[in-house]
Amino acid sequence: MLEAYIKERRKSRDILLMTHIVMGYPSFEDSFDIVTQMVEAGVDLMELQIPFSDPMADGPVILTANQNALERGSTVQRCFEFAQAVSTRFYIPFLFMSYANILYKYGFDRFSDKMDQVNLKGAIVPDLPPEEGDDYIRAMKRNTLDPIYIFSPETSDERLAYVSSFASGFVYCMARKGVTGRETAFSEDLATYLSRCRHATALPLAVGFGVKEKADVDYLKGKADIAVIGSQTIRIVEENGVAAAGDFIHSLL
Amino acid sequence: MKNRGYYGNYGGAFLPEILVATFDELEQAFENIKTDPGFWNDYEALMSSYSCRPTPLTFAGNLTREFGGAKIYIKREDLNHTGAHKINNVMGQGLLVQQMGKKRVIAETGAGQHGVATATMAAKFGFDCTIYMGEVDVARQRPNVFWMEQLGATVVPVKTGTRILKDAINEAFRDWVSHMDTTHYVLGTACGPHPFPEMVAYFQSIIGTEARQQILAREGCLPKRVYACVGGGSNAMGLFSGFLDDPVELVGVEAGGKGITSGQHASRLSSKEASPGIAQGYKTYFLQDDDGQMRETHSISAGLDYVGVSPILSHMQDQGTARFESATDMEVVAALKLTLRKEGIIPALESAHAFARAFKEAPSLSPEDAIIINQSGRGDKDIFTVADAVNDPKWKEFIIGKAAEYNA
């Protein structure tokens, strides 16, 4: 259960870190290496993205990583094998991130059974809002997996409450409009929005989109439970190689 | 999200959370105009003074004699301002944008017709305009890119994915999730999340409404069959809308490309190669692999080169209320040449798909029967592609000469 894990871990830490990788980018070996370094550097949770040909909510960095992973032969089958390998080896919770079609094609029931089998804890599917999620939610709950829902700065208070009613594990708060991988202003507006989120749910809050350095992570202390680092790790690995992943995580703590 | 717009199993609104409020606003605005009788009058008045509506229904006497079967009529959407049916949808959405008080429009485009129409509307209404277009399409539709830019739009070549229509749609969504406060996304076809399929079909229904009246006035009876090409499905839905309650067979013609067995085509409903999926915010038949990754598509016509298709048409396919066929690149070029020679009419390569199929079927119908082919657009824009397809030596000489002038 993600919620209990996060709350327990928060007793001794001001904020937790969740990082993101695209499975099979730059290769499955590198992906494994990156996960190893991140876990050893102290990451608390990880999002494993199954690449999709049309990742609508992702910006250029993650989009290109998706494409490259697919060109290099990343398949859903191999992603499940990879997820099993890391979840067997490391004792932090791993989540899947992907787009609705990947789950739909596999079959929501079969997909969640398989997730459970390889010891994943939850999933983030940005193009599957609660209104379209009946089959998905049922399948996830049946395996006591957490469907992670998303709040955005555009979400009204009424809808925050509505979305919360489906959420479990934690809630993912987008720090701003737009796609992944752009600058975010860590400002008063963000604080106001996060306090709206805090009122809407008792679940832990994760904040992502534009979180890329220690100052951002520090800013979120006291306002959220988890800082999510997405595109920035991919950039770091692209610029400085796989071996830089661990140092990057250390620099955030 | 109150109403999610399902057609049987297809449609829906698979939206990222950030866009939910924007779609709620759009749906409300669309509901308001649908129930406002003044709106449709304003729309028709605009289309008759700005875009040559009603467009004629032309009897194609020479083609009729050529095939010796059904009487062939052509609905002339090519005579619209900007040269295609796309303007019907665009002007409708333009009026809606004015009501919503937004100041910027964005659009995807494949053939460039929808991009030109949107840039035209933006110029007329005073909106800022950005058009996303796959790099491959930018290369094959340069004349339309030129006009979009002259009309004041910014054209952004999309270099990601397959670099064609679906990738342009993804980029337009990426723009929209950053700028929805000021910006409306003028989606160009009857696809995407609710309310787009319904809304685009609503504005395009002007085609079918006119065509039905025109054929009744001319023939005193309904046509036996009506034919339209199917990219996303907007011109087909437009024509079909006029005949939904009639004993008229509705035939949609998809891009057969280099042949279904070649794998290089865009036949979603007429082949067994597509399956239901969820992408670009809606559920429909997509050309995809077993993992759910979208496949590459091919067509000689940029406007039919798309992996998905209108959820309304997917439902009609399941229900058997419309029939779907395909025409290959070669058949299309032959149909285009014949129509030019026999009728002095230049269909767009997209439209020529409907012609090719109608020509195949016309001889087996009775001379008492009438059929209507929707000429969704004019072929002038395809001059480079057609010149290559017919391998015209004088055109090549001209281009080489022109290039030499620029190089001098």
Ligand SMILES: Cc1ncc(COP(=O)(O)O)c(C=O)c1O
């Ligand atoms: C002339 C013409 N016909 C048809 C189409 C296909 O679109 P739809 O299926 O939405 O009518 C296009 C699209 O660009 C077009 O330009």
